[in-house]
Amino acid sequence: MEVMIKMPDLSTTDGSDILIVKWVAGVGDLVERGQVLLEVETDKAVQEVECIFKGTLTAQLAPAGAAVPVGAVIASIEVER
C-alpha cells in the first residue's frame, strides 16, 4: 500500500517553510520506523526527519534545497503490511 509522507511540523515559529538540506534515504531503500529519511533546517537548526512506516522508499517528491510548508508531500513509501 502506497503512503504519502508529509513534511512534519518541526518549526519553532508557526507558518515558516522548512528547508530540505539533504536526503539520507535513497529511492529503493528499505526503511524502518525511526530511520532517518532526510535532514531539514528550521530556524537555523538542522534536524532529522524520521520515517514513520516500515517499507520501501518509492519516491523523493521534493528535492534537496527546496523549502516546503508543513504538510507538503515530500515522499512516498510502499508500506509493508
Place this chain on the structure above:
Amino acid sequence: MSKDNNPEFLLNLLERMIEIREFEEGVRFLFLEGAMPGTIHQCQGQEATAVGVCSALGKEDYITSTFRGHGHALAKGLSMQEMLDELFGATTGCCKGKGGSMHIGNIDKGMVPGVAIVGGGIPLAAGMALSLKLNKNPGVIACFFGDGAVAEGAFHEAVNMASLWNLPVIFVCENNLYGASTRIDLVMKNTTISERAASYGFGGETVDGNNVLAVHEATKQALTRCRSGQGPYLLELLTYRRVGHSRRDPGHYQPKSERQDWFSRDPINYFASRLIADGLIDAQGVKELKDTVIARFEAAVKQAKRAPMPTLADLETDVFAAKEPA
C-alpha cells in the same frame, strides 16, 4: 527473601518502563504523522525515575506532576487508553479532553492532573500533605519536578513550610541537567540539588535516577521517614532525556558526547541486561514484552481515534462545582 528479589516484581518494573518508552515513542510518531493536536513534553530516558518512585507508593499515596507527566501517569496506574483519549482531546480522556498533555492525571488513581507552571505543583503537594496530616491520614505525597523548578520561589517557600511543619511529602527532583534548553550549571552554583534540603532543616540525597531499583529503595526509605512524622525528604534523581524539551525542540543544546554517555546508561537496557544476567528473562522474552506493549498501544490508538469528541454543550461545564447541600 525481600520483595526486591521477587522475579514477578522485577519483571513488572521492566514492563512498566518499557510501557513508558513505547508509549512515548508511539505518541512521538503520531505527532510526526500530524495525527495528534497540541504539543507534548516527553520523558524517554527518564523511565526509571517514574517507575522506581511509583512502584514504592501505596494506595493511600498521591503524586503531583508537571507538563512532562506521561511517564508518571503510566507508572502510577493510568491506562494508555484514558491518556491517549485525552491527548486526542476526546471526552473519554482522563480530563474529558479539557486538559491535554500537560494536565494528564486521574485523582482516583492517586495522580493530581499535572500543573504546567514550573514549580507550581510544589506548594500544592505540600498542601495535600498538610491535609493528610491534619486528618491523621498515613498517606504521603510524592511531588515530581525538574531541576529547572528549583530556581522558582514556589520551591523555596513550599519546602520551607513543609520542613517547618514536618509535612509528609517527598520532593522528587528529576535532575536531567536541563531546564528547557539551559544547562544546570548556568542556573546555579550548587553542585547538587539535594544539598539544599539542609538549608531548610530537612534531609535529602542524590541517587542514580537511571537505576530503577536504587530509586525504588530510596523512595521506600523516604516513605518510612515521612510516615513516621519525620518530615519531608528531597530525593534528587540524576537522569537524562533522550528527546527535546517539547515536540518542536531538536535538543541541539545537548552535546553529542553527553548524549552518547547517557544513552550508554539507558535505564531500560541497563535493567534488562541485569535481569538477563540473573536469568529472570532472556533477550527473546524482552522482545516479546516490547511487542506486547506495542500491540496494546496500537489497539489503544485505534480506539482513541474513534473516541467521541466534546461538543459545544461541554464548553462551559466543569468550571464550578455544584453547591453542596448544607
Place this chain on the structure above:
Amino acid sequence: MKRQSIAEALRDGIVEEMQRDPRVFCIGEDIGVPGGWGGAFTVTLGLHEKFPDRTINTPIAELGFFGIAVGAAIMGSRPIADVQYGDFLFLASDQIINNAAKLRYMSGGQLSVPLVMRAPVGATGRGSQHAQNMERFFTCVPGLKVVAPSNAYDAKGLLKAAVRDDNPVMIFEHKLLYGSKGARAEPGAVDATSDIPEYDFTVPLDKAAVIREGGDVTLIAWLLMAHFSHAAAVDLARSSIAAEVVDVRSLSPLDWNTLLASARKTGRVVIVEEGPKSGGVGAEIAAGLSERLPGLAIARVASPDIPVPFSPTLEHAYRPDAARITDAVRRLLAH
C-alpha cells in the same frame, strides 16, 4: 440579636464554621501568635486558643501558603487563607489564577477547590503598596467567585456561604469598614456595624442588594463606596432627587437581574468605584448594562489612573466621596 462590627462578625463567622466543620482551617501570617494581633485587622484574634491545630501561622510566603491552601482544598480540607493587605495577593497570583481557578476545568471536573481567600483593601494612609482595591484583578478570572461585603451582616453571611461553597471564593474586605478597636482602629473609619442574629444564616454569593430605593437615578457601588453612595443619596433627597443605591456585593458573578431591574426603573446609572477608572469592575458593569439596555445613561465615578498617593490631601482626592457622587448625578440628570 447583637450589634457588631465587620471584624467581630467575621470572627464569629469563622469560629462558627470551624466548630461546625472540622475540615475548616485558617492559614495566614500573624493569625495565630499567642499574644498577637489576630491578623493585621484583629479578625482572627483569639482563634488560636480555640483551635490551636487549625490556626496555621505561616512565614512571610504568600505564594507558598496560598498554594498550600489550594493543595489542602483539593484533598477535601476547607481552608480560609488570608493576606494582611490585598496588595500582597499579587505574590500569590499564580496559585490563585493558574491553579485554584483552573484546576477543576482542566481536570475535567475531577478536582474541586473549596478554598476561601480573604483580603483587606482600600486606601488608608499607608502608601501605594498597602492601598489598592484589588477586586478588578480577580473578577476577570473565570473559575473564581468574588464577593465584597459592605456591612457586618453581609460579611458574616458571605463568609459562611463562602466556606460552605465548593469553589474558590475571594472575599474583599475594606480596611475602613472593619470597625477594629483600640490600637488597631483606623482613622477615617466608617460605621459598618449591623444587628447580627443569634441563629445561623448565610448570604447568597451571587446576589446584589438594593440598600435604598428611589426612582430618579441608580447608584451602583460596593464596600466603602456603598456607604458614600448612600450618604450621597440622603443628600440628593434634600434636592428632591430620589437615588436608588445598589450594593453590588457579588462582584463575580455579577447579579445582572438586580442591576438591570434598577437600571430599567431609573434609566440613569452612576457606577462608583474606589480605584482607577480604567479597567475597573465598573468598566465591566458599564459595558454589561450598555449591551443589555442600549440608550441607558451611564457615568462612572472612580479614582484617577494613578498609584495611590500618601499625603492626606492627595489621598482624599484619590478616594471618591459623597460630594463627587452627587456632582456626577447632577451632571447626568442635566443631560
